[in-house]
Amino acid sequence: MSALVEAVGLAKSYALRRSISQRLARRPAPALRAVAGVDLMVMRGVTLGLIGESGCGKSTLGRLLLRLHKPSAGSIRFDGIDITHAPERALRPLRPRMQIIFQDPYSSLNPRRTVREILGLPLALHAGLQGAEAEARMLAMLDRVGLARAHLDRYPHQFSGGQRQRIGIARALILRPEFVVCDEPVSALDVSVQAQVLSLLRELRAEMGLTLLFISHDIAVVAHLAHRIAVMYLGRIVEEGPREAVTRRPAHPYTRALLAAVPRLDRPGTPAPRHLGGELPSPLTPPPGCPFHPRCPEAGPRCRREVPALVAVPKSDAHRAACHLLAGGVA
Amino acid sequence: MTVAEPLLAVRGLRTVFPTRRGLLAACDGVDLQLAAGEALGVVGESGSGKSVTFLSVLGLIRPPGRIEAGEILFEGRNLIRLPAAARRALRGRAMALAMQDSLSALNPALTIGTQIVETILAHGLARSRAAARDRAVELLHRVGIPSSDRRLNDYPHQFSGGMRQRAMIAIALAAEPKLLVADEPTTALDVTIRAQVLDLIDRLRRERGLAVALITHDLGVVAERCDRVMVMYAGQVVEEGPTAEVIASPRHPYTRSLLASLPSLEDPDRPIDAIPGQVPDLTRVDAGCRFRNRCPLAVELCMQPVELRALGANRLSRCIRAEEVA
Numbered sequence: 136m137s138a139l140v141e142a143v144g145l146a147k148s149y150a151l152r153r154s155i156s157q158r159l160a161r162r163p164a165p166a167l168r169a170v171a172g173v174d175l176m177v178m179r180g181v182t183l184g185l186i187g188e189s190g191c192g193k194s195t196l197g198r199l200l201l202r203l204h205k206p207s208a209g210s211i212r213f214d215g216i217d218i219t220h221a222p223e224r225a226l227r228p229l230r231p232r233m234q235i236i237f238q239d240p241y242s243s244l245n246p247r248r249t250v251r252e253i254l255g256l257p258l259a260l261h262a263g264l265q266g267a268e269a270e271a272r273m274l275a276m277l278d279r280v281g282l283a284r285a286h287l288d289r290y291p292h293q294f295s296g297g298q299r300q301r302i303g304i305a306r307a308l309i310l311r312p313e314f315v316v317c318d319e320p321v322s323a324l325d326v327s328v329q330a331q332v333l334s335l336l337r338e339l340r341a342e343m344g345l346t347l348l349f350i351s352h353d354i355a356v357v358a359h360l361a362h363r364i365a366v367m368y369l370g371r372i373v374e375e376g377p378r379e380a381v382t383r384r385p386a387h388p389y390t391r392a393l394l395a396a397v398p399r400l401d402r403p404g405t406p407a408p409r410h411l412g413g414e415l416p417s418p419l420t421p422p423p424g425c426p427f428h429p430r431c432p433e434a435g436p437r438c439r440r441e442v443p444a445l446v447a448v449p450k451s452d453a454h455r456a457a458c459h460l461l462a463g464g465v466a
Numbered sequence: 467m468t469v470a471e472p473l474l475a476v477r478g479l480r481t482v483f484p485t486r487r488g489l490l491a492a493c494d495g496v497d498l499q500l501a502a503g504e505a506l507g508v509v510g511e512s513g514s515g516k517s518v519t520f521l522s523v524l525g526l527i528r529p530p531g532r533i534e535a536g537e538i539l540f541e542g543r544n545l546i547r548l549p550a551a552a553r554r555a556l557r558g559r560a561m562a563l564a565m566q567d568s569l570s571a572l573n574p575a576l577t578i579g580t581q582i583v584e585t586i587l588a589h590g591l592a593r594s595r596a597a598a599r600d601r602a603v604e605l606l607h608r609v610g611i612p613s614s615d616r617r618l619n620d621y622p623h624q625f626s627g628g629m630r631q632r633a634m635i636a637i638a639l640a641a642e643p644k645l646l647v648a649d650e651p652t653t654a655l656d657v658t659i660r661a662q663v664l665d666l667i668d669r670l671r672r673e674r675g676l677a678v679a680l681i682t683h684d685l686g687v688v689a690e691r692c693d694r695v696m697v698m699y700a701g702q703v704v705e706e707g708p709t710a711e712v713i714a715s716p717r718h719p720y721t722r723s724l725l726a727s728l729p730s731l732e733d734p735d736r737p738i739d740a741i742p743g744q745v746p747d748l749t750r751v752d753a754g755c756r757f758r759n760r761c762p763l764a765v766e767l768c769m770q771p772v773e774l775r776a777l778g779a780n781r782l783s784r785c786i787r788a789e790e791v792a
Contacts, residue, residue, distance in 0.1 A: 188656035188657065188658065188659075189627075189656055295744065325511035325512055325683065326511060326683060326685075326724060326727055326728060327511060327723065327724065327727050327740060327741035328511075328740075329727070330727035330728075330729075330738045330739065330740035330741070331740035331741075333729065333738060333740075334737075334738060334740050352656065352657070354657075354731060355728070355729045355730060355731040355734070356729050358729065358731055358734035359729035359734050359735075359738065378734065382731060382734070392658060393657060393658065394731070396657040396658050396660070396661045397657060397686070397731055398684065398686030398687045398689060398690045399686060399689065399690070399731070399732075400685060400686055400689045400713055400725070400728070400730070401732065411658040411661075412662070414626050414628060414629070414659065415626070415656065415658075415659075
């Protein structure tokens, strides 16, 4: 197995506008570190699930890997090609190979374009296909995602949420990409429609041999699709490993808290025993040391001083976590 | 009868909205009961009528929408016959609503403190502004907002999502209502924060006998927090019963399909079965079962009207083949 996408020390900061008091005091503009040094590999044919709460940087990370954003530090390789600073012209031949499916099927499709135009544009731009040839490709794709020929000349508002997400999937897959970032693709959908879209993604993944980065805040949904799972907290990956290991033997206290907070159907009337207190800290003022220490039940003095590195979890294969408990203790 | 009079009893509720395509009955013949100190989970997908049912109870249906039939008995009084002023007095004082979107429910131009104080004064629950302010501090403290006397001066945008949600619950609870309608109160919140807000609602129910209607699409949340669940589909109640029993052995094909469509963390590889087809157009429904076009058990008889019927002591199902659903 080879790595299709590889990130090393990847970071993204956004400079914010200075407030008047900051200007008067001649202080530098504050920076929001959305992604704070991520090392990650997505192997060819593997689905990596990325979970974390809102504001943890998971969407930004997904967009960085596609070079939809420019990183502030670190490097990204796609199929061995360094695309960290590649200009748009150099990225162009790679674009058909990497695509994205967005969360909100209401805002991610241009309301003034018909399905024919939405699907036709990437075909014309990247594959040079037009006319009958393009139409044949579109119809095959529509059929594959469960839509019909009659839908080709309709506008997005004429479809339900689930159908729109099918259009979003068709648009992403029509160029037969290798790598697809799915950014919360089912979060805006009703449960029964969510199941339809998840099943479709699973089938298409097998048929087309797709490599997926599947971003979601819903751990059960991620576990259903992913081979491996990465957990993000405040811009960092705090745990990463095979699905079974992360969900059954979580090594990071945050992953444990996240799993405990998932409401379960199999034990009615018994809320999860211990819930995590506190709030997600602001990425503008991340706490020193381990980003999780203010909420961590196991935190010690070392956690307040030192940022833990992602280290191998003992007795667990290909499983890493960033916690001092795994490397010399918290004292 | 030995059973205590329920706090809320709804019978045959039908709320309609005129549309270009004709009259749409968003909830159509809904019956329900809720006792003090009880948590009822109300589950359904978008358009199932779960929110409209409780907006009708709260008297918040805006014209041209209207309640066409049925009765809403609150402590034995039929709210539908009550004059608007009396209803308004009841709302907020006796029954309150906590909504999904706390950012739009709170006024961004007023401090959190002002909004709570105004609520307290509007309902005549404090004699002076100073007393109302003391009460506001106490309320915020009760919903778990630290240094609440200082946070009272903050504007909604200075609160995090979880804190805003709790502040909204504090406002809803300012008048010590007997019924709290929580409409997707935690959907916009992250899992770890969501648990904190649900814990708060739980505690108030146990300690103060608050009746809670928890409207959600998340069966997991209902499983943890509600003794009883009511499943709605296309404007009707299709199943009702003790949550543990309904989840373990559903008695309506829709409930069963809904459960089968959820991915499970315990068994992530279990195939999930999507429900084929779509919810019917509510302006075009006939008298028959509304789930029959998507139902694996549908037979010709399902075109006939189906009543919500009792199965044993405390289960209800709107399916002629309820006994066969497993």
